[in-house]
Amino acid sequence: MDARIIKAMIATVRGERQRRQQPLSGEDDDSARDRWMWFDEPFVNELCLVLLVALWHELERGLVRFAARSRDDGREIGGKRYKQNVREAQVDLRKGGGWKRLAETLKIKSCPGYTKLEALQFLANSYKHDPWKDPSRELLQLLKLDANANYARLAESDALRGGLAVLIGLEAGADYCEIAERFVDIASDFISDVQKHVELSPIRWGPIPFRPVL
Numbered sequence: 749m750d751a752r753i754i755k756a757m758i759a760t761v762r763g764e765r766q767r768r769q770q771p772l773s774g775e776d777d778d779s780a781r782d783r784w785m786w787f788d789e790p791f792v793n794e795l796c797l798v799l800l801v802a803l804w805h806e807l808e809r810g811l812v813r814f815a816a817r818s819r820d821d822g823r824e825i826g827g828k829r830y831k832q833n834v835r836e837a838q839v840d841l842r843k844g845g846g847w848k849r850l851a852e853t854l855k856i857k858s859c860p861g862y863t864k865l866e867a868l869q870f871l872a873n874s875y876k877h878d879p880w881k882d883p884s885r886e887l888l889q890l891l892k893l894d895a896n897a898n899y900a901r902l903a904e905s906d907a908l909r910g911g912l913a914v915l916i917g918l919e920a921g922a923d924y925c926e927i928a929e930r931f932v933d934i935a936s937d938f939i940s941d942v943q944k945h946v947e948l949s950p951i952r953w954g955p956i957p958f959r960p961v962l
Contacts (some may be wrong), residue, residue: 751936754806755929761845762925795902797875800931801882804872807865807935812837814942815853822947830951835929859941861934864916866890868931871912875902884907892913 768788771780816833817825825833840846856862871886876885881901888895891911899905908929910920916930 751932752804754799755933758796758925758928758932761792761795761799764795765923765925768792772858788857793909793924796928797871797902799928800868801872801875803928803935804868805815805930807868807939808841810939811850811854811856811942812841814948815850817948817951818853818946820949822949822951825949827951827953830949841959851945854942855945856938856942858945859938861938861941863890864931864934867912867915868935871902917919 749867768791769784771777775783806834813834815837816830819833820835821828834896837850841850851857856865867887867890870884872891874884874887875881881903883893883899883902883905887894888899888911891908893899893911895905899908902908909922909924912927913922914925915918916934918926922930948955
């Protein structure tokens with residue numbers, strides 16, 4: 749996972765956020781406030797949520813690759829064997845109970861950032877699968893929010909944003925750019941922690957064929 753690329757994308761979104769917070773030429777304060785509240789802020793939040801979904805899947809791909817390297821008791825494996833292991837680990841993840849087996853294989857529940865990454869997983873699933881992009885019951889319970897209350901959709905809910913911010917150690921008023929950036933740091937630390945708990949096989953790739961450009 750290249751945190752630098754994701755952070756550069758967040759910086760771009762932050763710049764857009766700052767630009768949209770400025771009143772338009774000839775716009776009065778009430779109009780500017782309404783525009784920000786009902787259109788611009790949800791738009792910026794949506795961009796951050798898309799990045800968080802991408803971050804979760806990048807993290808998941810990294811864990812699948814680790815699972816592939818954990819199958820040979822730390823012995824060196826060739827590139828062909830490694831790719832086969834990756835395919836098998838990916839297929840297994842999509843089966844019933846696949847995520848639970850992956851978590852047990854990599855001992856990820858023992859890593860300090862697990863609960864925070866679980867929130868990222870629930871957030872990504874809510875964004876992708878809920879018909880109205882509402883927060884799931886699992887996410888609300890993890891954030892200690894009333895699971896029976898009615899919430900605005902993910903990009904518009906101040907309660908959800910505040911709950912996410914507090915969970916990952918930010919002030920409740922933190923914006924989604926700050927939240928996304930903190931999640932990148934948490935994911936990077938989490939990947940490093942996973943490597944400390946599992947014996948991973950080194951990969952022998954062998955020579956790489958070179959085809960000259962014609």
